[in-house]
Amino acid sequence: MMRISMVGRGAEEELRSLRTWLLEDPKVRQHSKVFWETSQPQPGAMGADAFSVLQLVTDNFWQISTFSITYAAWRKTRTQAPRVTIEHNGKSVTIEGSDTETLERMIRSLSAE
Numbered sequence: 482m483m484r485i486s487m488v489g490r491g492a493e494e495e496l497r498s499l500r501t502w503l504l505e506d507p508k509v510r511q512h513s514k515v516f517w518e519t520s521q522p523q524p525g526a527m528g529a530d531a532f533s534v535l536q537l538v539t540d541n542f543w544q545i546s547t548f549s550i551t552y553a554a555w556r557k558t559r560t561q562a563p564r565v566t567i568e569h570n571g572k573s574v575t576i577e578g579s580d581t582e583t584l585e586r587m588i589r590s591l592s593a594e
Contacts, residue, residue, distance in 0.1 A: 484534050
């Protein structure tokens with residue numbers, strides 16, 4: 482399972498855009514299911530609204546590198562760049578950019594045993 486969240490200006494719209502992009506990719510549709518995970522803020526936390534996280538439940542053939550390629554293609558179409566946090570198999574990586582080095586770091590971090 483993979484969880485994707487975003488923080489920053491326009492984060493909610495960008496998360497919705499990523500969800501649409503993922504659902505339009507045949508490889509994603511073939512090997513995973515995409516869900517919204519909505520959580521209420523903790524009492525006393527800043528903000529009164531619930532926040533959403535994308536959750537991908539994948540089959541055995543899914544690869545972080547496949548997701549990374551899809552993510553990179555989506556990210557290149559965006560003018561805004563909210564901070565993205567991706568959690569997978571107990572590991573978490575935060576991305577603040579779309580350059581090749583950042584994406585390679587994401588793949589290494591999430592794929593490491």
